[in-house]
Amino acid sequence: MVVVSWVLALAAVVSGFGVFRLNSMARVTFSLLVSFLAVAGLVLLLGLDYLSAVIVLMMVIEMVVMAVFMIMYMMNPAGLMPMAMYHNKAGAMTISVGTFVLLAAGILLVDWPERRGAPAPDPTFALGRSLMGEQMLTMMTLGITLFATIVATVVLSTGRGRYDRLGDDLDSATADDPLGGGVGR
């Protein structure tokens, strides 16, 4: 258990640092993914198997989508040429290593309190009860805020609204879309 924990911790830090050392967008992305997967393993060791599985699920999807967007927005469309993955090299490195040292020092130096109480018999159930119970208002507010942000971003950034699709009086029988779509709107 302790050995696995150390191996995962080292893997998380080393592959996380790989983001600074590697020079391809794809490798950087997947190095970061390996780091997250190692963290998911550590969370699993803590007995929080639901959170661990969700970290794997979310991070694989996020990293793949991130790779697509990173490569799309770079000057180098296919992204296959080696390139530095960060700007302000010295600054970024200082901030990252500084944050790591600060947090690690904090972990080692803080006088941790003794444990009181016992963990819930089923942490997944306890988490669900908390999210759907006491924290319901927080989660609903968060959800609606995120949803509103997504809608607002799409509305602000879209180049084609309904007037472009259906004409100035919105009376066109078929929409004028560059791509057909599958529902036949």
Add this chain to the structure above:
Amino acid sequence: MIMDEPVPVPAPTVALAWWWALLLPLVLILVACSAVVVDAAVGARAAGRPGGFTAPAREVARLLVGQRRRTLAADRLLWRAGPVVLPVAAVLAAVVIPLGSLPVADLGIGIVWFNAMEVLAWAAVWLAGWGPNSVLSLAGGYRFVAQGLASELPHMFALTTAALGAQSLRVTEVVAAQQDLWFVVIMPVAFVVFLISAAAMAFWGPFDAPIAGDLAGGAAAELSGVDRLLFLGGRWLLLTAAAAMSVPLFLGGGAGPLLPAWAWVVLKTGGVLAVLVWARRRFPTIRMDRWTEISWLVLVPLTLAQALVVAVVVLAQGGL
């Protein structure tokens, strides 16, 4: 305020003996091989050729001795990683599927685990498409990401609906909840959407655009030799795992008369695989732009409505 209510204590983990973990890949490969042979025989018959049963074995032998193709400025590490991840993800996903009445690992969060392992295929296909520094291959990888984004939400809602019906994420408890009535009866929409999205996750026809002929093979275009075997074999394993997962989720697991539980699991899995193989031959490849719109505008609302109906039924029956 609600701490006084009894909190369910997780059931003691009952699973198959540890050495089943070593057998599981073989079992999965065996079932997938049977499906491959049937598929090849059906293909040969459709083309008017006799037999066809031995074609897969010959193809495997050819790929095993085949040379690796080399491309200019390939990202070799990532290119090799893609085809390896695919079969590994399929086997890891399969550990929560009861092979009879017990799975290899009866995880308390089995359904989430299954989905988490399935999405490793996203990374695998994108890596296989990215690695060789080839345009058609990369386009195939991108297609799969678009397809994954379109099918992940309906897939997740279908899985959630089954978990909701059983009020548990543990796969054996989902099976136990179907003793009276299979979930396919009370949540048919979730079952159909699960099959559709599982086929899309395994880029199985009609969702095989990521490796389609119009891209000269797409993500698999530059793969050869043992890499190609791992990639295409891994795709079959993923499809088999998804078909096998539909049995405990919707088809009552090993329940059935006369035969033992494992035989029913194999029979039902074979039936679901047959439907998927038939669907690939029956329907033409669907384009990403069409599929994305259908998925978001039709399947997502349908699965949400299905989840709502199941939730109301569970509440009416005095659930949680």
